[in-house]
Amino acid sequence: MNPVEPTLLEWKNCIQAALQFKEKRCWTWITDEMIFGVQNPEDGQIGYCCVMGTSDEMAALSIHLGSEGLEGLQRIRREDLLAEEFMHIQYGLILSFESKELLEEQEITLMNLLGWQGGRQGWPCLRYFEPGFVPWFLNGAQVRFMTIALQQVIEIAESFRFRPERIRQAGSSYYLVRTPLLQNGRLIWTDRWLEPKPVVRTPLRAVRFDELRLRKLQKSLPKRLGVWELDYFYSPIPMRGKDKPYYPKMCLILDHTSGQILLNHLAETADDRSEFVEQWLEMMLRLQGRPYTLLVQRSEVMDCFGAAARVLNVRMERSPQLLYLEEVKMNLYDELAPF
Structure with a gap:
C-alpha cells in the first residue's frame, strides 16, 4: 500500500x-x-x-x-x-x-x-x-x-x-x-x-553452509552430548526499524535433560536461518561435542537445520512439546514483552 x-x-x-x-x-x-x-x-x-x-x-x-x-x-x-x-x-x-x-x-x-x-x-x-x-x-x-x-x-x-x-x-x-x-x-x-484465492507463500531463504566444513566438524567432534531442544521465534523485544519497529527472530537451544540454556541468540541479519545454523555450529565447537538428537516442534525448524544435521549425523525428531524450552520462552515473554 x-x-x-x-x-x-x-x-x-x-x-x-x-x-x-x-x-x-x-x-x-x-x-x-x-x-x-x-x-x-x-x-x-x-x-x-x-x-x-x-x-x-x-x-x-x-x-x-x-x-x-x-x-x-x-x-x-x-x-x-x-x-x-x-x-x-x-x-x-x-x-x-x-x-x-x-x-x-x-x-x-x-x-x-x-x-x-x-x-x-x-x-x-x-x-x-x-x-x-x-x-x-x-x-x-x-x-x-x-x-x-x-x-x-x-x-x-x-x-x-x-x-x-x-x-x-x-x-x-x-x-x-x-x-x-x-x-x-x-x-x-x-x-x-x-472463494478466497490460494495463499501465495513467500519462499524461505535457502540455508547456506559449507558442507566440507561440516564434514570436518563431524570428524573433529566425536563426543556426544545427549538430546537438545531447539526452536526459533520472534523475540519479545522490538527493535527500531527503517519505517517501524520490528521483532527480530531469536534462537534457543536447551539441554533436554537438565534444562540448561546452551544457546540464546538474537538474529543480527536478514538471513536469520543461516545465521542460526552458523551459531549452532559455533556452539558445538565451544562445547567440543554434538548431540545425538535435536528435538523440534515445527516443520520450519526441521527444514532449517535438517540438511546440516544430516551431514553431522545428528538425528532430528519432531516433538509435540519442548518442556524446558517452552518454559524459558514463556518467562522471556512474561518479563520482557510489551503486551
Whole structure:
C-alpha cells in the first residue's frame, strides 16, 4: 500500500465512519463468526471483516487482508495460541475503542484537531498488524480502505439485520463480498459470493553452509552430548526499524535433560536461518561435542537445520512439546514483552 501519511480530511472521514459503526451497534445481531469481505477499490484486495463486541466498550472491527489475513484468522479460531503467536499471525487492520490513556500522544493530538470531545472511554484506535512488526499507525491508503470498509460493514449489517445467518453459509468455502464498480465517477457496490484465492507463500531463504566444513566438524567432534531442544521465534523485544519497529527472530537451544540454556541468540541479519545454523555450529565447537538428537516442534525448524544435521549425523525428531524450552520462552515473554 501507499506509505503516504493520511490527510486530515481522510482521518476525519475515517473517524466519522468509525463512530457511525459504533453507533449502529451491529455487533448486537452480527456475531464474530459471520465473516464477510469488502474489496478495496484501489488495489482489488479483499479485506475479510469480523465484527466483534459484547458492549459499547468492547466494540471492534478487524479487517483481515487477502487470503493470508483470512488464513491467520482461521488459525486464531482453531488453534490454542500463546499471546505472542496471536500477534504474529495477524495481517490486517483493526479498529477498537480504548480509554484515552492507551492512545499515543499523536493520536490524541489528531482527535483534538478533529474536534473530538470524547470522554475517557471509547476513543477510536486504529492499527495495522503485520507478522514480525509492532502494530503500527495506518498510512493514507489504509485509512481510505478502513473508511470504505466501515461504510460497507454498516451497509451489510443493515441489509441482513433480520436475517444475519445468511451472511455466512455454513460449510461453504465461499464468502459474501461487497465489490465495487466505477460508473460515471461513482462507486456502485454489489454483493457477490467469492472463494478466497490460494495463499501465495513467500519462499524461505535457502540455508547456506559449507558442507566440507561440516564434514570436518563431524570428524573433529566425536563426543556426544545427549538430546537438545531447539526452536526459533520472534523475540519479545522490538527493535527500531527503517519505517517501524520490528521483532527480530531469536534462537534457543536447551539441554533436554537438565534444562540448561546452551544457546540464546538474537538474529543480527536478514538471513536469520543461516545465521542460526552458523551459531549452532559455533556452539558445538565451544562445547567440543554434538548431540545425538535435536528435538523440534515445527516443520520450519526441521527444514532449517535438517540438511546440516544430516551431514553431522545428528538425528532430528519432531516433538509435540519442548518442556524446558517452552518454559524459558514463556518467562522471556512474561518479563520482557510489551503486551
